Amino acid sequence: MSQSPASAAHGAPAAPAPAAGGVEFTSGSIPRHLVRFAIPMLVGNALQTAYNIVNSIWVGNGLGTGALAAVTVSFPIFFLLMAISGGISQASSILAAQAYGARDHATVRRTLQNATLLNLAVAAGCLVAGHLGADWLLRRMQTPAEVFTLAHGYLQVFLWTTPFMFGLFQLASGLRAVGDSKTPLRFQGWALLATAALDPVLMFGWFGAPRLGLNGAAWATILTQGVALAALARHLLRSRSLVAPDLRGFRFDPAVCWLILKIGVPTMVQQGLVSVGMVVMISLVNGFGTIPAAAFGAAMRIDQFALLPAMTFSMAVSTLSGQNIGAGRFDRVPPVFWWGLVLSCSLTSVATGLAVLAPTWVLRLFTQDMAVLDAGIAYLRIVGPGYLLFTVMFIGTGVVNGAGHTVVTTGISLIGLWLVRLPLAAWLSARLGRVEGVWYGMLAGFAVGMVLSLLYYFSGRWRRPVLAQKP
Template sequence: MNAAVQKSIDFTEGALRKKLLLFVLPILAGTVLQQLYVTADAVIIGKYTGKIGLAAIDSVYALIRLPVLFFAGISAGASIIVSYSYGAKDFKKLGTAVHTAVLFALTGGIALSAAGIVGSPYILNLIAVPAEIYDYALSYVQIYFAGFVFMMLYNICAGILRALGDSKTPLYILIISCFTNIALDILFIGYFKWSTAGAAIATSIAQCISAVFAFAALIQSKTEGRLYPKKLRFHSQTLKRILITGVPIGIQSAFYPIANILIQSGINASGTDNIAAWALCGKLDFLIWFSVGAVADGVSVCAAQNYGAGKIDRVKKGTLFGIFAGTLTVLIISALLYLYSDTFAKLFISANDYDVIAITVRIMHFIAPFYVFYVFGDLFSASIRGSGKTFTAMLVSLLTICGSRVLWMLYIAATGADFMRIIVCYPLSWFLHSLAFTVYYLIYTRKNFKLSA
């Protein structure tokens, strides 16, 4: 067996635990790398453009983030369909899924790029971007949307590669892309002084490189999921399955930030120190979300492949091992955050900001013991999504996460806002989310392991 085949992992055979770990680690490394890039990008933009550049990009962050999250959900749906066909060894359906998904990324990406470029001025006026940063924000968002097709193509191709058991190739592509982006940021922003437009051009070029490499990797794949450009065409039933599977994931992903915006508005009213402390906590606990997210990706692919193969026992074994690994990881990180939150906080803020550090420690001492609740809900949800029940996963998530947070903020508004009372909604929503998915998984999965179509 050659190297190209060996780096693809088949979850339907062999040592499941080892394969899950080998699959998850490159995904985790990739997400950490992306976070480091985001940090470096912010430093470069802040250094060379100052507060105007930072404010301009931040003002359109939500505008960019929502379609990114939604179409990442579509990519996840395509990945599930590909994983299912790969596990079932139904190579005809596998081929149609791969080619339909890639063509959808190309056509959908071009359409969204055009809509984003044309619609950006109207949306920026709608969200009241200040006049002093308007031109900077507009140039950034229009150039960013021009490259959106490359982001969609990369996400779809990388998702297909992972669905075929190859999580290493997307990591290698990310490494190239991130370092290219940073180098171009320095060139375009620092040397050419292109400000926010330079940042967007650098991002679009890096995304183009990612898309080309991922597309080429599928063409050169030695698996049955190999891409043949001449065979790119839509298959209506396959596209329908991808959308039915992916749209609920996209809606779920897009609604999370909307609920969090409501919470952030309450935090914003509690004072600068509290805002800064909460922002610091977001920088400290990112490893928890990345770790659980990486394990969830592994559990989802494992579930989809084995459900396709009809090996339900391996679906359950993969899910339970994922929960064990995720729980152990989160407990370790939570303990470190609880014990050393003051030390970690000083990495991001001056040691002289005593009040902010004290609030950060207080938040971490309150919230760290509850991070583990997040694991069960997210990983049971990933297994259910991998088995095709994405609408159910979306419904439960929206009710328990978004619904509980909105209701909590309405309660806070009626009874009086207090900073620590506001953030109670996070562990509360994690607990409800995990409880609901655990009950659903334990009671109903034996009868409902059936792919939605």
């Protein structure tokens, strides 16, 4: 039996067996592994999306348009925080998956311990910077005066979720690296359901609770995420999981932290620029008036659900690829890619079919305005086929991410967005004089991203993995 790259690099033989609580993907049926691993993540992502919609309904209908606008204004800041935490968590997950595939459990633990410390340190920095800079940020975003006070107060409270959010992201990513997607779902699902139930209680003062208005939604998130983090950490410690946040014997390793940042920073940059790109895209749409803007808002809700299979199976493909690359089982990576493509495209094709063949039915879930419906139908019929292009792109980048080449996936994403989608959307919409030009720009961006992703995958350059090195 040949040594894995990780073991060979470390000059040590592989450990005899996977750790308790983990799932090894280096042997066995690939489609079965993908389905069993992806389904809990798909359910969790669907719950998160459903919660966002329910929360918008509570805020918009119960507190009014000002409160909904305050949440909307705050969203880019929340997205940036998630991008920062997600970058660190994803980087440590990539390294941990490769080490776990090589059965190098000491490197798995050392990587995740250092990532936890790094994530919490960054969370503390974001918390302080957010509180000090919230006023400046909101003014730079040209927040309307009637919304400013509400948004500022909401942000000041919500920022306290940062350490809990970063901690949960880190533990969930570590669990997925070792093949466990069910445990994160249990705790994530509980937290989302509890938050959805607690939101109206604290917002409207039900059952004798204080009436906190919009800030009640922030307090509900703080409470539930704090409890969820404590419960998950306790569960992992009691079960002696490889991922448990046990700092006994912990040794700060600058080399590991540097490698995490080297892999994670490109992801942070990508997500940050995607957030800015969405602001630019919304600005282009807003230039055509209220009807297209409302249609775009409704259609984006459909996009969220339609693209869930792509994002979920991309994470699954990344983990399976990472473990097999770490174990030196490069022969199993192409089947991971092809099965990921088949499974994700099968689900996405349902959403594409609904978007193209029954757009009115799905849009009526969000609006009854005929003018908005007509604009939304045009969007879905143009962009809907692009869901499949987006899915293919994400499966390809899933393999590339699994090898640790996040600079490449960042480049693919930014080329598709900043060099194709946005310029073409601006040019076509101006040339046509209609908002449909923006929709065609989006479709072209998906197509270019898919082509670049496939070109890099089939080039085989992902076979040079980024592995955590022992000192």
